Amino acid sequence: MDRKVLGGVVAGLQRLYAPQVDLMLLRVAAAVVAVCIPPVTLAxxxxxxxAPRSDQRQLQPAA
Incomplete structure (x- = not known):
């Protein structure tokens, strides 16, 4: 919850699938992709x- 910005979607995906990648880099990439490909905004x-809130479900990193 402390890394949440605008819903925490990118932070949650980063935590599950790419913990080694910098969160700010992923947020910038998500913003650029959302501007270039409008359906990404709907996704x-x-x-x-x-998506479940992180305080409602224990997140486990991908194996």
């Missing part, structure tokens, strides 16, 4: 709505 909004 982000969908993830924001359907």
């Amino acid at each position: 982000y909004a969908a993830l924001w709505i359907i």
